[in-house]
Amino acid sequence: xxxxxxxxxxxxxxxxxxxxxxxxxxxxxxxxxxxxxxxxxxxxxxxxxxxxxxxxxxxxxxxxxxxxxxxxxxxxxxxxxxxxxxxxxxxxxxxxxxxxxxxxxxxxxxxxxxxxxxxxxxxxxxxxxxxxxxxxxxxxxxxxxxxxxxxxxxxxxxxxxxxxxxxxxxxxxxxxxxxxxxxxxxxxxxxxxxxxxxxxxxxxxxxxxxxxxxxxxxxxxxxxxxxxxxxxxxxxxxxxxxxxxxxxxxxxxxxxxxxxxxxxxxxxxxxxxxxxxxxxxxxxxxxxxxxxxxxxxxxxxxxxxxxxxxxxxxxxxxxxxxxxxxxxxxxxxxxxxxxxxxxxxxxxxxxxxxxxxxxxxxxxxxxxxxxxxxxxxxxxxxxxxxxxxxxxxxxxxxxxxxxxxxxxxxxxxxxxxxxxxxxxxxxxxxxxxx
Numbered sequence: 001x002x003x004x005x006x007x008x009x010x011x012x013x014x015x016x017x018x019x020x021x022x023x024x025x026x027x028x029x030x031x032x033x034x035x036x037x038x039x040x041x042x043x044x045x046x047x048x049x050x051x052x053x054x055x056x057x058x059x060x061x062x063x064x065x066x067x068x069x070x071x072x073x074x075x076x077x078x079x080x081x082x083x084x085x086x087x088x089x090x091x092x093x094x095x096x097x098x099x100x101x102x103x104x105x106x107x108x109x110x111x112x113x114x115x116x117x118x119x120x121x122x123x124x125x126x127x128x129x130x131x132x133x134x135x136x137x138x139x140x141x142x143x144x145x146x147x148x149x150x151x152x153x154x155x156x157x158x159x160x161x162x163x164x165x166x167x168x169x170x171x172x173x174x175x176x177x178x179x180x181x182x183x184x185x186x187x188x189x190x191x192x193x194x195x196x197x198x199x200x201x202x203x204x205x206x207x208x209x210x211x212x213x214x215x216x217x218x219x220x221x222x223x224x225x226x227x228x229x230x231x232x233x234x235x236x237x238x239x240x241x242x243x244x245x246x247x248x249x250x251x252x253x254x255x256x257x258x259x260x261x262x263x264x265x266x267x268x269x270x271x272x273x274x275x276x277x278x279x280x281x282x283x284x285x286x287x288x289x290x291x292x293x294x295x296x297x298x299x300x301x302x303x304x305x306x307x308x309x310x311x312x313x314x315x316x317x318x319x320x321x322x323x324x325x326x327x328x329x330x331x332x333x334x335x336x337x338x339x340x341x342x343x344x345x346x347x348x349x350x351x352x353x354x355x356x357x358x359x360x361x362x363x364x365x366x367x368x369x370x371x372x373x374x375x376x377x378x379x380x381x382x383x384x385x386x387x388x389x390x391x392x393x394x395x396x397x398x399x400x401x402x403x404x405x406x407x408x409x410x411x412x413x414x415x416x417x418x419x420x421x422x423x424x425x426x427x428x429x430x431x432x433x434x
Contacts, residue, residue, distance in 0.1 A: 006314060008069055009261035009297065009336035010186035017190060019061060023204040023226040029055040031384060032221050032228045034209050034244070035236035037067030038370060039362050041192035042377030043234050045111070048199035050385040055228050056201060057221065059208035063189035065240055066369055069340035071259065071289045071301045073125065073279045074108050074181035077101040079348040079366040082145065088347075088398070091148065096393045097349075098149050101368075103390075104375035105181060111374070112183075117191030120294045124278040125180035128162065128171040134283060135173055142175060153179035167272040168325045171282060182279035182291050185370060209244060212359075219358055232384050235361040236377065238369070239343035245361070250401040251351050252343040252364040256310060259301040260318045261293070261336040262329065270296045273326060287367070288321050298322075298329065310339045342367065345399050352376045352394040360384070364399070 031047055033040040036058035044054045058064070078085065078101050085094035112121055129138055138156055145151040157165065157174045165176070197203060204223075212233065213220040221228040235245060239254040265273070270292055274280060281289040290300040302321025311317040315337035323330055345351050345364035350372050352362040360383070362376035379390035 006310075006338045007336070008186070008259070008338040008340075009293070009299065010068060010184060012336065013293070013295075014184070014186045014190060017062070017194075020058075020203045020205040023055075023057060023207040023223050023228065025226045027055055027202070027226070027228055029053045029202075029228060029230045031055075031232040031234065032057065032219070032230035033234045033236055034058075034221070035065075035238065035240070036062045036189075036193060036203055036205070037065050037236060037238065037373065038189055038192060039067075039238070039373040039377040040234065040236035041189065041196050042107075042111070042374045043236065043381040044196040044201040044203075044377075045192065045199060046378045046381035047384065048196065048201050050381065052381075052384065054196070054201040055230065056196070056203045057207040057209060057223060057228065058203065058205045059240065061205050062193045062203070063186050065238060066340050066342040067189045067373065068186035069259070069338060070185050070257075070342070070369060071279075072182050072185045072291060072299065072370070073281065073289060074105055074183060074370045075101075075125065075368050076105055076151075076177055076180050076371075078350075078372075079368050081141065082149065083141070093393075095149060098151075100375065100390075100393050101371065102151075102179070104368075104371035105179065107378060108183075108188075108371055108374050109181060111192065111195075112188070115191065115195045117188060117195070119187035119191055120184040122182050122277055122279075122291075123178060123180070124276060125177050125182070126157070126162075126165060126174050126274070126276075126278045126280045127177075128166070128168060128174040128280060128282045130171055130283045132172045138173055138175055151179075153177055165275050165278070166280060167328065168280065168282075169327060170324060176278070180279065183370075184293070188370070212244070231358065233359045234377075234380055235359065235363075236373075238363045238365070238373075239341040241343075241363065245355070247355070248351065248361050248363065251399050252345055253306075253402050254341050254343050256305045256307075256339050256341055257301060258303050258305075258311070258314050258318050258337070258339045259299060260315055260322065260334045260338075262298045262300075263333040263335050264296045265292075265298060265332070267296070269328070270298075272328075273298060282325070288325060290322075290325070297335070298326070298332075300325075313337075314339055342369065346402060347398060347400070349397045349399065350376060350394055351397070351399040352379070352391065353396075 030052040351364035
């Protein structure tokens with residue numbers, strides 16, 4: 001992959017801790033976790049509080065993947081809308097999944113508060129319609145969530161109310177939710193790692209898992225310079241699962257998403273972008289998402305690719321998406337541009353479960369990883385401890401394999417996404433906000 005890991009603004013604005021040593025020799029643990037992102041570290045924290053010994057092995061560094069590179073939005077609900085979930089599963093199951101989504105946000109907030117994790121936590125989101133055709137559906141969604149889900153932190157914003165909140169162009173009306181959160185994702189995952197270590201979990205970085213073997217009733221996790229012997233295994237690799245387990249690997253599609261950070265904006269410009277300091281996103285199929293950092297930079301995510309290679313110039317790739325929403329920033333300097341890999345599922349719902357009595361997995365958060373990744377890690381940990389109440393709602397969500405096998409998944413995905421990208425471009429434009 002060309003330039004797969006450009007330095008993010010998150011990396012440059014966080015205090016990067018001393019790298020943990022590689023695993024060498026043989027170590028024993030009750031539970032081995034593969035992946036030091038939010039899922040793995042949330043599991044490690046809960047497992048230590050339940051009294052299990054825990055070893056975490058990470059192929060790169062803590063927060064290397066999507067956990068430390070994402071847009072920082074902690075979204076309410078699932079990636080699919082509630083009416084779609086009702087059509088698929090019925091109202092009762094949809095309400096159960098909504099409750100899980102709310103609990104996931106609450107869990108993030110509780111961990112931050114309980115362990116005093118400094119991660120620039122803020123509150124509130126604004127979803128913006130990129131087409132006037134969505135007005136009726138937005139109003140209906142707000143009414144539906146208030147009536148059937150008792151969710152009253154949500155409100156419909158008219159075009160004029162949206163104008164007050166943001167200078168974003170090409171958008172009509174929107175939905176504001178004061179229950180959603182946003183934060184600095186790398187500081188959050190680093191905070192989780194510090195908590196896990198403080199509680200007694202052992203973390204090894206630059207320690208890729210090479211093979212999973214079995215010896216009697218133990219699993220042997222083989223790495224280049226040592227092994228972990230454990231009774232339980234949690235695969236929390238998400239888009240970086242590769243071929244560790246083809247069975248669950250076929251259920252996710254790794255895709256590349258890209259972000260930029262601008263230079264710090266003056267107060268007037270920052271207020272015009274988001275008067276209430278919200279996390280913003282739009283209704284494009286390939287979603288644009290943006291927010292302000294604590295030092296008033298605009299952190300903007302836009303554009304995806306469906307191949308191994310990253311664009312040669314990520315800033316140039318993302319800039320048109322930025323200027324489509326905020327043309328007034330044409331002369332603002334972009335200081336950082338980076339990409340990362342996330343995993344989606346066909347139904348855009350999390351893929352969480354067990355391969356057998358000893359091996360658990362969580363993946364495919366489809367853009368809701370900060371909330372649902374944190375929740376899934378905790379849920380798996382409690383299931384290992386004998387309490388499956390949190391985990392049960394995520395089991396059997398009808399996750400199907402992507403067609404085409406490993407060789408054709410990427411080309412087929414690219415073809416499908418091209419269709420939706422063209423549909424976005426052909427959607428009737430919204431009148432200017434100025």
